[in-house]
Amino acid sequence: MSEYRDERTLLLNNQLDEIPLVVTYLDQLGEDWGLSEALISSLNLVLEEALSNIILYGYDDKLLHTITLYFSRSGNELLISITDDGHYYDPTEKEDPDITLPVEDRPIGGLGIFLIKRIMDKVEYQRKENKNILMLKKKLEP
Amino acid sequence: MNLQVSTFENYTLVRVEGRLDTTNAHELEKSILNLIDGGCSRIFLDCSGLYYISSSGLRVLLIVQKKLAGINGQLRLSHLQPGIREIFDISGFSSIFSLYADNEAALKG
Numbered sequence: 505m506s507e508y509r510d511e512r513t514l515l516l517n518n519q520l521d522e523i524p525l526v527v528t529y530l531d532q533l534g535e536d537w538g539l540s541e542a543l544i545s546s547l548n549l550v551l552e553e554a555l556s557n558i559i560l561y562g563y564d565d566k567l568l569h570t571i572t573l574y575f576s577r578s579g580n581e582l583l584i585s586i587t588d589d590g591h592y593y594d595p596t597e598k599e600d601p602d603i604t605l606p607v608e609d610r611p612i613g614g615l616g617i618f619l620i621k622r623i624m625d626k627v628e629y630q631r632k633e634n635k636n637i638l639m640l641k642k643k644l645e646p
Numbered sequence: 647m648n649l650q651v652s653t654f655e656n657y658t659l660v661r662v663e664g665r666l667d668t669t670n671a672h673e674l675e676k677s678i679l680n681l682i683d684g685g686c687s688r689i690f691l692d693c694s695g696l697y698y699i700s701s702s703g704l705r706v707l708l709i710v711q712k713k714l715a716g717i718n719g720q721l722r723l724s725h726l727q728p729g730i731r732e733i734f735d736i737s738g739f740s741s742i743f744s745l746y747a748d749n750e751a752a753l754k755g
Contacts, residue, residue: 520669528666545729546700550699553741556668607711615737616701622736 510537510577518559518569518588526551526573537577540645546623547584547642553616554586554595554638562590562636577644584640593636594629595620648695657722657753658686663695666703667744679713687719690752694725699733711743720738720744724752 514529516522527548534544551573558571572587595617601610603618621627626641647670650661658681666674678689689710707721714721724746726734734740746752 514657522671523667540695542729548698552667556700556702603736604741605738606709607715607742610708610742612708612712612739613701613705615704619701619733619736 510575512575514573514575516555516571516573518563518571518590520556520559521558523552523555526555531581539582543644545640550623550640551584551586554640556582557593557595557616558586558588558590558636562588562593564580564591578643580646582642582644584642586638586640589635592631594631595638596627605626611639649674651677651681652657653666654690655753657688657690659690659692661692661695666677666696666706667698667700670704671700671702671706674703675709678706678710682713682717682719687714687717689714689720690722690724690749692724692749693727693730694749696730697727698730699730704733704737704739707739707743722746722752724749 512533514526516525530544530548530551532538534541539547553642555571563569569589574583574585576583598617600621601614602619620640624640624642626639628639630637630639647666650663651660652659660678660681662674681689707723711718711721722744722750725748726745731740731745734743734745744752
């Protein structure tokens with residue numbers, strides 16, 4: 505990752521009430537890196553979806569865990585990686601919901617990962633040293 | 647998130663403001679399901695002050711829509727901000743909800 509110029513790391517606990525911290529953090533990041541409000545709002549959504557999945561379903565115990573968010577920007581690409589030490593879960597394997605179904609047939613839930621995939625340009629997963637690493641990339645408008 | 651409930655003609659008007667996310671979606675779910683249990687079957691959600699929604703908020707809207715459809719009720723949403731409209735489009739929600747440009751259109755339509 506040495507080619508990346510701007511880098512930042514945010515550590516969070518696996519608690520839902522940490523999510524509002526991400527909102528504040530992203531506002532500051534947007535200001536510092538000159539990112540548009542629309543992009544920050546999209547990133548907010550992407551991170552909430554990813555983090556709430558990890559926090560609610562990612563762990564087999566009730567202990568405190570650390571989730572690491574890493575942000576970097578190189579040229580016109582933004583990379584966000586999310587690392588957690590929960591059980592194996594690869595969200596990229598999840599099948600997309602059928603969004604053309606009528607209301608009576610639409611299942612409740614299951615939209616979070618889909619929104620992440622639709623908003624970001626690239627979503628990749630790795631399992632390394634018993635950790636889940638989700639890498640999200642987005643091209644930045646010049 | 648702030649919620650204001652009032653009655654307008656034969657609609658229950660719910661004005662939802664702020665962020666609808668994982669931390670508070672259950673509050674909206676509880677409030678609206680309480681209204682339905684109390685006999686409201688025509689619900690009109692004014693979204694002009696709603697500027698953020700995540701999948702947990704979408705989930706609640708779908709629950710309400712299904713519940714009202716089951717009792718021959720109606721759910722109408724008005725004045726979605728562009729960012730919210732985009733999430734509705736991505737999710738296929740634009741075609742399963744009755745969306746109106748403004749409150750007047752929603753009450754007439």
